[in-house]
Amino acid sequence: MREARSRLHYLGGMSSLAVPASAARVASLLPAATEIVFALGAADRLVGVSHECDWPPEARSKPVLTRPRIAAHGTSREIHDAVSTAALSALGVYDVDLAALAELRPDVVLTQDLCDVCAVPFDAVRRALAEVGLEATTVVSLKPTDLKSFWRSLETAAEALGVAARGTELVRELRGRMAAVEARARRLPRRPNVLTIEWLDPVMIGGTWMPELVRLAGGTPLVAQPGAPAPVLDARALAKLSPRPEIVLFKPCGFSLERSLLEIETIARLLEPLDWPACRSGDVFLADGNAYFNRPGPRLVESLEILAACVHGWDFRDYAAKHTASFQRLGVRRGRTAG
Secondary structure, three states, X not given: OHHHHHHOOEEEOOOOOOOOOOOOOEEEOOHHHHHHHHHOOOHHHEEEEOOOOOOOHHHHHXXXXXXXXXXXXXXXXXXXXXXXHHHHOOOOOEEEOHXXXXXXXXXXXXXXXXXXXXXXXXXXXXXXXXXXXXXXOEEEEOOOOOHHHHHHHHHHHHHHOOOHHHHHHHHHXXXXXXXXXXXXXXXXXXXXXXXXXXXXXXEEEOOOOHXXXXXXXXXXXXXXXXXXXXXXXXXHHHHOOOOOOOEEEEOOOOOOHHHHHOOXXXXXXXXXXXXXXXXXXXXXXXXXXXOOOOOOOOOHHHHHHHHHHHHOOOOOHHHHHHOOOOEEEOOEEOOEEOO
């Protein structure tokens, strides 16, 4: 009975299920959702967040409702193996603080059911709510896989919080900024082949909305398809890529720029045997993959600006200056760092 009741309060995608008339108390277990709540002007309703919710800075002052079961340190391969093992276990990757959840008693919980590694999945949230007697709480599951569903997720969150009009306004504002980048890129004569990499070992290619961002930035995306999961390529597949990348952007999921720079030798070893134009020209970039690109919140617009600065540096030098602290040109050439 508990399970049936909690399902009645699930809201995801374009669902029209009823939500509270006034979502006075909101918990966000997804960093992107926390950013959305702030962008919607509803931060005063946010009573709890996940341990990964770090933007805007005010989010850090909110009570934390989750914790990881694994330590996020070590090499990319070690982290991947630890996360994979945890994800396959009955316990999962994250814990929910049941005592804090019961104390905060949210009317709405924002989460996701797209990736068990990115945040606490929907089923785990539902079980936690049932365990503390909060079956009537609305669970809003955001699961964007491409830009169309990303815009829909913003509207879904706004509807759940009772600020639908502000959601429409936010979508219009963000789409307008993306359209401005696209219009500038469309006037450029070249559309270089672009490969985005979201994990280093194993190598995972940026999927979901990344191919669309590459096109908007004036590039031609390689390997991945819009809306599809991240493909995994081994060394042989990377060497046989055709067409070959003219621009390479590394943006490891969950890694800040500083953390990613600790993997510079891994990146150099990866590129050393590859006869790619990007390796010959040094057009290899590294960006903050924690704040941008992999987090489907309002800062996907900033992600597009950074990408445009990588793909067409001179023509988007204003964006390069704007985001200078969030990405850099590595200049990696056949295993060596050029500068």
